Amino acid sequence: EAQVTQNPRYLITVTGKKLTVTCSQNMNHEYMSWYRQDPGLGLRQIYYSMNVEVTDKGDVPEGYKVSRKEKRNFPLILESPSPNQTSLYFCASSLSGQGVVAYYEQYFGPGTRLTVT
Amino acid sequence: GDSVTQMEGPVTLSEEAFLTINCTYTATGYPSLFWYVQYPGEGLQLLLKATKADDKGSNKGFEATYRKETTSFHLEKGSVQVSDSAVYFCALRNPNSGGSNYKLTFGKGTLLTVNP
Numbered sequence A: 001e002a003q004v005t006q007n008p009r010y011l012i013t014v015t016g017k018k019l020t021v022t023c024s025q026n027m028n029h030e031y032m033s034w035y036r037q038d039p040g041l042g043l044r045q046i047y048y049s050m051n052v053e054v055t056d057k058g059d060v061p062e063g064y065k066v067s068r069k070e071k072r073n074f075p076l077i078l079e080s081p082s083p084n085q086t087s088l089y090f091c092a093s094s095l096s097g098q099g100v101v102a103y104y105e106q107y108f109g110p111g112t113r114l115t116v117t
Numbered sequence B: 001g002d003s004v005t006q007m008e009g010p011v012t013l014s015e016e017a018f019l020t021i022n023c024t025y026t027a028t029g030y031p032s033l034f035w036y037v038q039y040p041g042e043g044l045q046l047l048l049k050a051t052k053a054d055d056k057g058s059n060k061g062f063e064a065t066y067r068k069e070t071t072s073f074h075l076e077k078g079s080v081q082v083s084d085s086a087v088y089f090c091a092l093r094n095p096n097s098g099g100s101n102y103k104l105t106f107g108k109g110t111l112l113t114v115n116p
Helices: none
Strands: A004-007 A010-013 A019-025 A031-038 A042-051 A054-057 A076-078 A087-094 A112-116 B003-006 B011-014 B019-021 B023-026 B032-038 B044-050 B056-059 B062-065 B075-077 B086-093 B110-115
Touching: A004 A087, A010 A019, A019 A031, A019 A087, A019 A112, B003 B086, B011 B019, B019 B110, B023 B032, B023 B086, B032 B056, B032 B062, B044 B062
Parallel strands: A010 A112, B011 B110
Antiparallel strands: A004 A019, A019 A076, A031 A042, A031 A087, A042 A054, A087 A112, B003 B023, B019 B075, B032 B044, B032 B086, B044 B056, B056 B062, B062 B075, B086 B110
């Protein structure tokens, strides 16, 4: 079954304790991305990756890191979490392409609910 | 920059009622438009899409038409069911902005509750 998986699904942690949220896809997608979802704000992009070893900032990258050492995995790293990073996080992936017609559906993971106290 | 505005709700309907969720956008060029649905406790699923003006996307009884003259992509369904209760997100992807980033720009979401 084609899917994007995230772990953990729920996490409660304390300020300053480093954590990693994993994301893995089994569709051989080149493009992967992280979003955070906050009430009244919708989803906002944190980081994205066009392929292995190619990553770039989205709209709200502060306080986050990512890496893309393998095509299937795109972990999100919070080196020193703070309460304002309490949110629902989604990983997404898609095939890549160029131009107006080259759109491919983005597949989303089930989400990781993070609480930082 | 690009933006999406959708009615915030919540929207509460009785089963078999007609649904409209309004969505308008601001973007340069010719963005692709999407509706995603998020069922309780789950991730987002693509509901329908339209990639050029006057295209109609449809799926599971839902429809939306890409209206470039009014920059709108309103979601409609003729007869909603309890199982349609979810959060609905309007989104766009603009190939003219962000270089190679396939970022989706989302509206804030609309919570729909359908009562029996």
